[in-house]
Amino acid sequence: MKPVHILLLGIVLALLALPSFLTPGLVNAAIQMLIAALFASAYYLLCGQAGMLSFGHAAYFGMGAFATIHAMNAIGGTGLLPTPLMPLAGAIGGGAFGFFAGYFSTKRTGTYFAMITLAIAELVHALAPHLKALFGGEAGVSATRMPAWGFTFGSTNEVYYLTLAWVALCLTLLYLYTRTPLGRLTLGLRENTHRLRFLGYNTHGLAICVFVVSAMFSGVAGGLLVVSNEAANYVLFDAHLSASVVLNTYIGGVRVFLGPILGASLMTFFGYAVSDLTQSWLLYQGALFVLVMMYMPNGLAGLFGQIGQWRSRFGLAALIPFVLLALGAGLLVGGGGAFAIEMLQRFLSQDYQALASANAAGTWPPIRLFKHDWSPAAPGTWLVPATLLTAGAGLAVLARQWLRRLVQREESNRAAAEASVPGDAA
């Protein structure tokens, strides 16, 4: 067994045992994480493997969700399919709409493709509230999970296991897809479309095919969300959902199959964990995405791969100071940034401004943050994030220098080794 297999087995076992350790709220968060992971993985098939950037993937997610909810409500509420098979309706809904949208959007490639997917998603978002019979208007559509196969699906845990089973199945299928000839052709679509066409493949048909597969699995993810929430609303078509899947996928890393899954589950988990603490989570997510794009284009998964590579090049002992410095820099910059953003958010909020203007003396009342009272007028308040950010930047510079020294030492070692071998220089 390879280490990867052991790791995967461990993750699956941990996921199976999870509900017995967690509160219902956390189990719900775990369901959201699984769904986000599947959605990101479906998206990765299109953007990472086929190289087609879609900015409107919420449309297929939403179509899957609405197909599922109508399937649940069909035949007087008994449902078209038994509850565990409901996401199949999502697959069909997402896939069917994916075929329609994919036919148009894959007529163009690159930038045009990205714009068309965005426009189709906006078209659906604009049209959905007007089609009350289909999308339920502002109120949305709701349904109930029916008992099936000896399960009542009344508890969160049963829904969790259902979601886990579906996500595990779909991720396996998506992985196996990459090993098929069609999966190889998908990579060809990204690398060199002209050559594929020259070899006699119908690239438009192929692109539609990949698009439909991606939309289908997005639809399954949407269906799972509906099975879990028992409701769907046209808000599912919102541009924000399309944006978050792009962000999650690229933060996780788009070069490895596990990258998007990692990114989506981490981001969803943090989103859940900090939702009570901050109102600016989306800003952090966006900032993280921009940082990833600029400094580590292969994402978090790429970062782990890079560290592994460096370890075998420089040795663990030489790398530890670098990792510590980089971690310290990351923590300081993150802390400083978060402090500044939270302080600004509280300072600029409507409540606080109203409070300050009611204060006749013209002084600023203190702001409570991280269990301390800070006065916005005192320079010390703003010195804290400034110091943290500067210190973080300093550590980052040190880390870079350390890495450069490692590379130099390796080069000089290699030069010395080459010089000591007689005859090689000649």
Place this chain on the structure above:
Amino acid sequence: MDWLLVSVMNGVVYGLLLFMVSAGLTLIFGMMGVLNFAHASFYMLGAYFAFSLQARIGFWGAILVAPIIVGAVGVVVERYFLRRVHQYGHAHELLLTFGLSFMIAELVKLFYGNYPVNYRIPGSLDFAAFAVGGLDYPAYRVLMGGVAMAMFVLIYLLLTRTRVGIIVRSAIYKPRMAEALGHNVPLVFMGVFGVGAALAGLAGAVAGAFYTTNPNMALELGVMVFVVVVVGGLGSLGGAMLASILIGTITSLSVGIDASLSDLFALFGARQWAEGVGGLLTLKVSSTAGTIPFALMLLILLVRPHGLLGEKG
């Protein structure tokens, strides 16, 4: 008939506004090959900056200064963000600008709140230019159209009649050759990016006062601008102009049409059937005004995939 005239005029003004934003986008795309997703965010920033400045330096001062600040933001984005990731390719640049647009929207929400701000046209400009069939036509719309026109005459003259213009055009056409002849091409790129951003900022500063200024305006207009460049053909200024006016007019006209597809079926005596089917068939044209440009885009993609005036390939 008066209704038609007013609608067409409104549509043309809206179209000119769209053109003001999409022209910068097309210019930048032609030059760097990258679609700037954050371009509509510059439009939004223009409106918000003008709103903040208006209280200090008055409306006209704000209209002048806001685009300059937005242009500076554009220069920073090009110099310190886009140029860094250029080595990773166009898709990466597109994603970076996408992330930036997301971040700009969130920052705007942080500083100004997630609701429309009270940015209005000043009282001195709030009068009727002329009356059409008893209805006053606001002078501010005329002004918006005028600003857009004036801007374009200026840009056109700058590009075709001056030395700077010829260097810019050569840098767009053959960047390596222009560089070999001793021109600082990265500087030209930075400049054009800044000017494009400033143009979008100007459009925002002028239009934000008339339409609403809210954190969603970038996305709303941005999507429309993308439709414009797909319909017109990316990289073609003429196509952008044609598509902008077309989409502006169609949107403005369809808002006023109180009919649905079932009326069409009524001509064949099938109204009962159509109303029974419901859904799309009974949807009023006026309530789908926002979606008609998208439908037009899909139609164009079917019959002329490279856009109205775009080059093939």
